[in-house]
Amino acid sequence: MNATFVIARLTVREAARRKLIAVFLVLTVAMVSLSAWGFYRLAHTRSVTSGDAQLAVPQALILFMFMFSFVVALSASAIASPAVSAEIESGVLQTVVTRPIRRSEVIIGKWLGLAFLVAGYSVVVAGMEMAVVDWVSGFLPPNPVAVAVYLFSEGAVLLTLVLTISTRLSTLATGVLGVALFGSAWLAGVVGALGTTFKISALRTVGQVARYVLPTDGLWHGAIYYLEPSRFITRVVAEASGSGGNPFFALAPPSWQYLTYSAIWFLAVLGLGLVSFERREI
Amino acid sequence: MSPTSSAEQPASRPVLEVQAVAPSVEPTDTSGTLPGTGSRGRQLVSPAVHTIELRKQYPRTVALEGLSITVRRGEIFGFLGPNGAGKTTAVKLLLSLVRPTGGEAMVLGAPVGDVETRRRIGYLPELFRFQGWLTAREVLLLHCRLLRLPSAQWNAMVGDALATVGLSDRGQDKVGGFSKGMQQRLGLGVALLGAPELVVLDEPTSALDPVGRHHVREIIRDLRARGATVFLNTHLLEEVEHVCDRVAVIDKGQTIATGTISELIGQQSSVRLKVSGLDERWWERLAGFGRWSIEGEWLLVEAIEPQQIPDLVGAIVGLGGRVAAVVPEHKSLEDRFLELLGEA
Numbered sequence: 022m023n024a025t026f027v028i029a030r031l032t033v034r035e036a037a038r039r040k041l042i043a044v045f046l047v048l049t050v051a052m053v054s055l056s057a058w059g060f061y062r063l064a065h066t067r068s069v070t071s072g073d074a075q076l077a078v079p080q081a082l083i084l085f086m087f088m089f090s091f092v093v094a095l096s097a098s099a100i101a102s103p104a105v106s107a108e109i110e111s112g113v114l115q116t117v118v119t120r121p122i123r124r125s126e127v128i129i130g131k132w133l134g135l136a137f138l139v140a141g142y143s144v145v146v147a148g149m150e151m152a153v154v155d156w157v158s159g160f161l162p163p164n165p166v167a168v169a170v171y172l173f174s175e176g177a178v179l180l181t182l183v184l185t186i187s188t189r190l191s192t193l194a195t196g197v198l199g200v201a202l203f204g205s206a207w208l209a210g211v212v213g214a215l216g217t218t219f220k221i222s223a224l225r226t227v228g229q230v231a232r233y234v235l236p237t238d239g240l241w242h243g244a245i246y247y248l249e250p251s252r253f254i255t256r257v258v259a260e261a262s263g264s265g266g267n268p269f270f271a272l273a274p275p276s277w278q279y280l281t282y283s284a285i286w287f288l289a290v291l292g293l294g295l296v297s298f299e300r301r302e303i
Numbered sequence: 304m305s306p307t308s309s310a311e312q313p314a315s316r317p318v319l320e321v322q323a324v325a326p327s328v329e330p331t332d333t334s335g336t337l338p339g340t341g342s343r344g345r346q347l348v349s350p351a352v353h354t355i356e357l358r359k360q361y362p363r364t365v366a367l368e369g370l371s372i373t374v375r376r377g378e379i380f381g382f383l384g385p386n387g388a389g390k391t392t393a394v395k396l397l398l399s400l401v402r403p404t405g406g407e408a409m410v411l412g413a414p415v416g417d418v419e420t421r422r423r424i425g426y427l428p429e430l431f432r433f434q435g436w437l438t439a440r441e442v443l444l445l446h447c448r449l450l451r452l453p454s455a456q457w458n459a460m461v462g463d464a465l466a467t468v469g470l471s472d473r474g475q476d477k478v479g480g481f482s483k484g485m486q487q488r489l490g491l492g493v494a495l496l497g498a499p500e501l502v503v504l505d506e507p508t509s510a511l512d513p514v515g516r517h518h519v520r521e522i523i524r525d526l527r528a529r530g531a532t533v534f535l536n537t538h539l540l541e542e543v544e545h546v547c548d549r550v551a552v553i554d555k556g557q558t559i560a561t562g563t564i565s566e567l568i569g570q571q572s573s574v575r576l577k578v579s580g581l582d583e584r585w586w587e588r589l590a591g592f593g594r595w596s597i598e599g600e601w602l603l604v605e606a607i608e609p610q611q612i613p614d615l616v617g618a619i620v621g622l623g624g625r626v627a628a629v630v631p632e633h634k635s636l637e638d639r640f641l642e643l644l645g646e647a
Contacts, residue, residue, distance in 0.1 A: 024448075024449060024451075027445070027448045027449060031434070031445065035434065035436060038436040038437075039436060111430075111432045112428060112430035112431070112432040113432050113433060113434060115400060115426075115428040115430065115432075116426065116428060116431075116433070116446070116490070116493060117449065118400065119398045119399075119400065119421055119424070119426045120421055120422075120446065120449040120450060121418050121419055121420075121421045121422040121449070121450065121451065122418070122421075122449055123418060300402075302395075302400065302401040302402065303395075303400045303401070
């Protein structure tokens, strides 16, 4: 077996052995069940008209998915921060990198293993939540696959950054930095949206720059867009209701230029991680 | 071979050079060709380890200052020095865990860091830690995969490794529950996988009890018996005396002596004699045997070759002396080690 896949398999196996996968599955089932109850009440309460429910259910789903996107991103950061640094600190990597294996294979193997976990969680959580909401309320987002893909992309971006930082900083510092950067990027997105609403160019610029520095928020907006029913977007645009300031609304999906930039960002950061680990003294 | 001082060494303390720095040549093995020998058309084996002025400098300290050593194929080479001497840095340089700031190093005929050469090297780090969530058997299987050993042989190899290090009955247990000594044994098992040509052991008995240490020495001797080279990094003089063919002593990042144990200790020893009945001019007749001094009722003869002691006794008897006691005194490795470090 190729050394990259040996490391990837080992990474996934560690998550399973440390009961990470089991904990996430139990937690997800509990949260999705709770949301099923809530969505059922929202869609079947007499005081809520069907028209209101048609608007409220997608908005509530976006809020729920936002919570799950937070879990995906922070989990990606949490599992990636010790991936290299903890094994350098403990000495575990000394016997691995002295085998006939390239250091790049260690990093790519770890990335593949961690990305598999993030992808699996994104698909399971998005799939379960959207299926349950469809079951209890009859609302299915226009493109569930795209929602899962954007959710994964957001997690993968943070995972890649944290893994790269993990080649140089301690586990604790890497974890804190990952969470702080993700939170800052999201907040900068909200600031940018407010700048757009109130026509404050400086704030709008902050949001734009942040989307390029760390594309998590930009990709999250891709997930939002594909969670919104078209009538919802049409109504917001028609009413010109100022949803530009709403961090849970997207008028358009990310452009192909932005997606291309995000792909280049990902490759550049991963490449930086490879170079950093290659030069790292263990 | 007698010790000689090196005029080229800048160190203030004495430097013992008992072996040429040039790589040794063993005609029985033809796995490599030494640089500069090709024109003669003769296939020669490269040394297991060969370093020239290998240096590692950090911003505030020099960890290794110009290490030049040659480890021959099939020998047990002791790398001796006090704590902080630069031993582990040297080992990490040889395994490409850290990068040198100067000099050159070849391992098994290839530059350090050569990925394919690592297949022929086994390594037990000083900091022996493994994935605690794996069983001992799974750790060994992981390394079988990383070494790309034939999968049909994995079970047999893992079983052999566990048996060799005395962990056969703990193979299914999680490594996280192992004592330090058991983890070190497992580390040794990992280092032995794939029958490596060079086994680098960094303080291999630091966590072991006396029985475990004895066991490890037997394993090291077995490695020599099958033709493997062992690079033994240690500060335990007893360990070196028991198993090593040759030794390099380093301190403060510099090599201060290399050679066999006897070369290191020196051939010359001293002898104490209790003698009576000699005339007043005895010392003129016996001056050629060494340096004489009188300590109470004992005569102390220093710097005498061990094989000269019977001749000395014969000469004393020939002069009419009566020899009541002869006590040869050999310098121990510890004495010599402390002497080299300037601690004696």
